[in-house]
Amino acid sequence: MTSPNVLIIDDEINLTRSLAFTLRQAGMDCKEAHNGHIGCKIAQRETPDIVLLDVRMPGMGGLEVLGWFNEELPGVPVIMMSALDDTQDAVSAIKMGAVDYVSKPFDVDELIHLLNETETRRQLASEVRYLRERSIEFDFIGGSAGIAQLRRDIERIAASQAQTVFLTGETGVGKAVVARELHRQGSGLDASFVEVNCATLPVRQIDTELFGAERGGGHGSPSRPRGLVEIANGGTLFLDEIGEMPLEVQAKLLNFLETRSYRVAGSNREYHADVRVIAATNKDLAASVDAGDFRRDLFFRLNVVPIAIPPLREREKDIELLAVHFAVKHAQSSVSAPIGFDKTTREFFLSYDWPGNVRELKNLVERLSILYPGQTITADRLPPEIKSVEPKRALSIEQSMENVERDLIREALMRSKGKKGLAADRLGISRHALKRKMQRLGLA
Known part of the structure; x- marks a missing residue:
């Protein structure tokens, strides 16, 4: 997983600079904005991966900034930061589409973990959108x-x-x-x-x-x-x-x-x-x-x-993509933030046989979305039948995306009868970009 590009929007200058320094030490790229208007300008120019946004700020307040992101950059996840007495505003922000909130003073290690989990979910959602755009337009998400x-x-x-x-x-x-x-x-x-x-x-x-x-x-x-x-x-x-x-x-x-x-x-x-x-x-x-x-x-x-039609247990690399796909669909229909899945949960998903196949996975994700809206699903929230198996090691996001890219390139080459120029056109990239990807993925 690549480290996220984080934009911190908070009028507390010392806190913002200290937090940015800590996140950079953790390998993240950070930008700082000390009021809402500047934060929106930076976001418009650079499109951050994740936004850390304070609820209470003079001038353009946190909820107003969140509304701007919903309109202008709806795909960017926003995590609210609030003092203990601002939790009601933070809950309102969740209802408006913020993915989570943290209370000040917060534990830095927990915040870094939350940012990494949010980035995992963002990259998976991006991968699902990529598959929708590049694949035949119907509800079979997957690169297997x-x-x-x-x-x-x-x-x-x-x-x-x-x-x-x-x-x-x-x-x-x-x-x-x-x-x-x-x-x-x-x-x-x-x-x-x-x-x-x-x-x-x-x-x-x-x-x-x-x-x-x-x-x-x-x-x-x-x-x-x-x-x-x-x-x-x-x-x-x-x-x-x-x-x-x-x-x-x-x-x-x-x-x-x-x-x-x-x-x-x-x-x-x-x-x-x-x-x-x-x-x-x-x-x-x-x-x-x-x-x-x-x-x-x-x-x-x-x-x-x-x-x-292959069963889900034979489509191992598609399981996580489908789970994210169903989480996003449920969130869109219920106007809430999508749930995420921690590493252990994803490993249990890979180990389980899914006798009910895609329908069983869809029903499970919908149930978890109703019970824990916008939260990261940990293994203790899974039903007993899924936790009864020995968990497999989940693929990293980078491995998963490489597998998807590899399969899509192979399919494009097959449809183009090996002609790289035509294959590149099908994929919407240049011939040189296709050549670089093939070398990186071992397809050259």
Whole structure:
């Protein structure tokens, strides 16, 4: 982790100079400002990594300065400093978006630890934004080889003429997210996307829900409620938990996949629908076929274009990025500061198997965000099942970012067929910058 560039804004000149000297001794670069107006000018010119801001100052007060940072430099974390009798103002600052506050007189070692933790969170948040900008724009944050391959598969299949796609993966890996991205890239947002969970539809209704039913309407005119296949016409039909579909409906689905034609219940008339069908399951359908619970011919028809989504335990380098991503998303929706994760917590995250995968991690981060808003999560706040494993040593921020850069450069080179100029354009950097990065990362 690189040391942060800290801006101290405080009207107590002696304290500011003493604190700046101490932080420089700890390897941090510091700038000083002795009133709010000068602090804002320095920040506008140099964009600090972290701001230490006093609550009470003459003229432009700390809360007013914080409001300026929220407007002008919203990505810069601000830590408030307050005397013991100013804690109510400090709490107000937290509600306005400050990441934390310290009370004067403060313990310098604790402050240095807080600054380092804040810098860790800032760098991870920056890395998440970098991945969002450089990656395909959907909710699969990560730089692992598995996710890079998944992005390539989605891009290739979405652009193809494949009318049936089969997604496999454990519960919580994000099959619905992949289905929506296939739809977005293939059909576009204007086309219909219809999601059906085959496990939740009543057995007696699943046929009519999918294909509709003919029945008599009022005033002597027929009424035919539209089935989901018809609603999805021209777009995508996503059949989640396909392994739970009753055998009697499987035959009708197979016929539709073969012909793109179907009959509604109570009618001999045939209808046609131009629909991309995406099926998904967390079950071993081959085993279900052997057990007689799933049609062999339907399984083969579905399995023409398969996509296997990797579980989170095989995406170790993505775990911390995802945790920060979910923390930032929750903070944005709840208008609060995002939580952070100390070193031991991150090591436990790497050790845990995540049987619920990305969904389990997301739910955990949301729960911790509600219980400890804006705080750094320590291991004692984790649930017992996560603390029951031996923690692995977490990658440093620099190692994590190097791994992400390495994977993105490899992907850009592959898409550019080895042409460094085109790869540099894809990455938004110069050819010389790409060459230097490749040498540093051992890719030259």
